[in-house]
Amino acid sequence: DQQVKQNSPSLSVQEGRISILNCDYTNSMFDYFLWYKKYPAEGPTFLISISSIKDKNEDGRFTVFLNKSAKHLSLHIVPSQPGDSAVYFCAAMSGGGGTSYGKLTFGQGTILTVHP
Amino acid sequence: EAGVTQSPTHLIKTRGQQATLRCSPISGHTSVYWYQQALGLGLQFLLWYDEGEERNRGNFPPRFSGRQFPNYSSELNVNALELEDSALYLCASSSGQTGGNTIYFGEGSWLTVV
Numbered sequence: 001d002q003q004v005k006q007n008s009p010s011l012s013v014q015e016g017r018i019s020i021l022n023c024d025y026t027n028s029m030f031d032y033f034l035w036y037k038k039y040p041a042e043g044p045t046f047l048i049s050i051s052s053i054k055d056k057n058e059d060g061r062f063t064v065f066l067n068k069s070a071k072h073l074s075l076h077i078v079p080s081q082p083g084d085s086a087v088y089f090c091a092a093m094s095g096g097g098g099t100s101y102g103k104l105t106f107g108q109g110t111i112l113t114v115h116p
Numbered sequence: 117e118a119g120v121t122q123s124p125t126h127l128i129k130t131r132g133q134q135a136t137l138r139c140s141p142i143s144g145h146t147s148v149y150w151y152q153q154a155l156g157l158g159l160q161f162l163l164w165y166d167e168g169e170e171r172n173r174g175n176f177p178p179r180f181s182g183r184q185f186p187n188y189s190s191e192l193n194v195n196a197l198e199l200e201d202s203a204l205y206l207c208a209s210s211s212g213q214t215g216g217n218t219i220y221f222g223e224g225s226w227l228t229v230v
Binding site for chain 1: 159164220224
């Protein structure tokens with residue numbers, strides 16, 4: 001049961017353009033969402049998060065949008081840089097109890113390649 | 117400020133042996149999480165400790181266990197190692213047990229079972 005899905009295994013973008021990474025979830029108990037960047041053989045690096053009480057959060061070049069009714073979130077990177085090339089994971093958790101309490105459920109990841 | 121630190125970086129064990137992995141959280145963080153990333157698989161939640169107690173557990177057999185010490189550091193023990201336990205084990209920490217607290221990851225410990 002894949003509760004968090006990233007349906008695009010890979011994305012290729014030209015330097016300077018916008019990268020949009022998408023994520024869908026099914027568990028309505030999820031109320032906190034995070035995006036991580038990961039290089040092979042390293043731990044995930046936190047990028048940005050959003051609470052379910054918001055629909056947008058910005059931090060520099062990174063913006064996360066949350067559409068609760070559609071159970072969909074997206075990460076926008078503008079402008080994209082070659083150094084952004086990595087695997088991007090979205091993750092969701094529930095702060096309100098239940099089996100998902102305190103547990104990050106990850107999507108499968110999207111490989112982003114930014115070409116110079 | 118130091119991030120989440122894990123040791124050892126690499127560990128090679130024989131099938132049937134026990135492995136112990138260690139984690140020091142970010143200073144001030146009371147919650148520690150363990151995740152497994154096996155080759156070709158995603159990040160799977162193993163365990164969550166907060167204030168010395170196990171708060172949640174993923175779908176792993178009981179031979180995966182751990183504990184959290186009074187200084188909030190943690191160790192993960194894997195008993196009766198099997199070949200499929202070979203994976204990157206990631207520790208993470210956060211400042212509290214409620215939602216909305218960012219979870220930061222360490223660089224991981226590679227466990228190879230031969």
